Amino acid sequence: MHIHCKVTENRGEGGRNRTLFLDRRFEVQPGQFVMAWVPGESEKPFSLSYENGITAKDLGWYSAKLLDLKPGDSIWLRGPYGTSFPVREGAVLLGGGVGIAALLILAKRTEDPVILLGGRTAEEIIFLEEFEKTGKVRVATEDGSLGAKGLITDLLPQEGRYYCVCGPDKMMAALKPLLPPEKSFFSLERYMKCAVGLCGQCTCNGYRVCTDGPVFDGITAQEMTDIGHRKRKKSGGWEYS
Amino acid sequence: MLLDIDPPIVNASGILSFLDIFQLLDRKGATIGGYVTKSISPGERLGNENPVVVECGAEEYPTLNSLALPSQTPEEWLEELKQTHLKRSKLIVSVNGVSPDGVSRIIKMVEPYADGFELNMSCPNLVPGEESVMAIVGRHPEAASRVVRSARRATGKPVIAKLSPDTRYVEIGQACLAAGADYLGCGNTMPGMFIHSRGPVLAGQSGGVSGPALKPVNLKMVYDIYAELRCPIVAYGGIMTWEDAVEYFLAGARVVGLGTFFAHRSTSDIVRDTAAIWKGIQDYLNGEPLESVVGAAHRKSSMEMTRSH
Known part of the structure; x- marks a missing residue:
């Protein structure tokens, strides 16, 4: 409703x-x-x-x-x-693009989080001041206009009890092999229609992102070869990245 | 020729829709004997703009949809079909039955990869400016029979003609059987509307009513068709529990299809809850074959009528 x-x-x-x-x-x-x-x-x-x-x-x-x-x-x-991130003390939160926004509530509810943010330029790093109020923040930008010059993957390794990731598919694909599957969580983004598990539009390797996700555990994410590779477009056909 | 769908449970076309989802559920062991694809159209279709599904009931069941048959091209479907392998279940390819030529071309193209076909002649949804396939084909016995004949010429595999509850379905069903359909699909969603914020919510204005609200409508459709035509029936419409499925079997269905059932259910929920539906059906059968209950409601009512006279 x-x-x-x-x-x-x-x-x-x-x-x-x-x-x-x-x-x-x-x-x-x-x-x-x-x-x-x-x-x-x-x-x-x-x-x-x-x-x-x-x-x-x-x-x-x-x-x-x-x-x-x-x-x-x-x-x-x-x-x-949909599913949600677990809230655990000392978690490492990794965000990129507008996916950073999805981590803000998590950061506020987590004790002593470490927050790693990545983007092309400084203006893509949103909510920086708010994140700084919740925990330790490190930033990487591709053009070096804020924080370290480089990618979010350059901010690893980072000791953490859990890793919660939300960002563009390419970033997820790059981070997947670098994080321990049993301790990491990935929030995926797909084009959606019904959003309640019926139409299948948002599938990623057969998992419906709206209902099985959007947050998947790292073990499931490991088997999802579609991440960073392809998404279904409005007709239902694949669009390759 | 009939399909060996065991257990006799399928998904409704347009629900779950895609081959990668079927493959995952098949691998995880969902108790679904056959998977029905989205309807393949002769060319690419984008369908309607969102919102295409509305949950308008107090129970949060999605009860109205108007996706209006989005489809990738038959060529794209073929590529995916070639890479799909179901270990346990049958694969039924649904085809948009809008034109006899399109149906025959699509069936010939994907035939080696399908166990059977369903002809969608009953979707009530439309993109503004076009007519629904129900209006073009599903309401006209001759048009429906042309589409079935075209499919029949293209394949020896089982063919389901899926009808609308909002038609003279006995007459249309008879025409489809005479044209060579093996099953009648009873039925599609019922046309309906939902107004919110001073206008129809769905981009297609009206949509298709599904879920528990549809059950009594399509149950009667199954009952009426079985009474008149005694043919194999795949039943769809608001099946949420094993009891719903049993009612449809008693009315005359051989196979039951789930749709709205899948709403808000994760993959693991589907694995667990389809097993529960099948277990409920088996407990009800208590060792008897399914055939013993198919259409049993008709036998009961005629007996009662005899007694009362």
Whole structure:
């Protein structure tokens, strides 16, 4: 059932990322997602970056429409759906791109987290100050405009009891072999339609990301050869990266 | 020719949909005897813009959808079919029955990789500006029979003609059987609508009602068709428990299909809960063969009628 929300604030986060704050809070486990519907436009999955907020990057026509909403505008949400990250003391959180937003609730609920953030440039590293309030943060950017020059993988090895990863598929694929499978968790992103396990659109090696995921344990992620390799496009056919 | 679907449980077309999902469930040991693909269309289709599924009931069951048959091309399907190997279950390829030529071309192309075919002549959904396959084919005995004949000429493998509950289904079913269909699929979703925020929610305006709300409708369809035509039936519509499945068997079904059942169920939930459905059915059968209950509701009602006279 869609839940009606009103936008209370539309805040720029740097780069092309914006957060929509809403007039209601969701009971959310870290890593879960909601489907956000703007009538007459479309409906797509977004991570909750706050219990009352979603963060998105204006990558497509729909995110652009969504991020154009003004305070007072209506939006309809359903969810939260899917699996979540475990909350464990001393976990290492690894985020890239707009996937960084999905880790913010987790960081706030984790004791002494270590947060590793990666992006192409400084403006892709969002929520830096908020993460710094929760734990130790290290940053890598490809152009060296913030933190170390390089990739998030260059920030490893990093001692940790658990590793929670959310970022673009390519980053996941690069991190998968570097982290201990039995102690790591990966949050995947796929194009979704029903978001409740029916239509199969979001499959990754036969697992439905909406219902089996979006957070998968490292052992399952190890067998998912589609990560960083291919996704199903709107018709259902494969799109290779 | 009939399909050896053991156990007699399949997924409904458009649910789970893709070969990699079937392969994973097959490998994990789900109690599903046959998997039915999404309907393959003659060319690529994107279907409707989201939202395409609405959970409009208090129970959070998705009860309305309008995906409107998105499909990768037959060539893309063929590539995937070549790489798919199911260890335990049969694979039924669903074909968008919109045109006899398209049906025959698709069936000939993928025939070596399918155990049987389902002809979708009953999807009530449409992309704005087009007509649904139900409206084009599924409501017209002659058009439906042309599509079945075309499939029959293209393959010797079992063919299911999937009908809509929102038609004169006995008449259409009779035409499909006469044209060579081995089974009737009873049935697709029922046209329905959901209005929210002062407009229809689904991009296709109306959609297909599924889940528990559909069960009594399609149960009657199965009952009516069995009463008139006594043919093999694959039943779909709101089967959430083993008791639902047994009702459909009693009404005349030989195989039952699950759809909305899969909502909110993870892969491991599906493995556990399909085993429970099959166990419930077997306990009910208590050692008797399934055939002993297929259509049994008809025998009971005629006996009762005899007694009351």
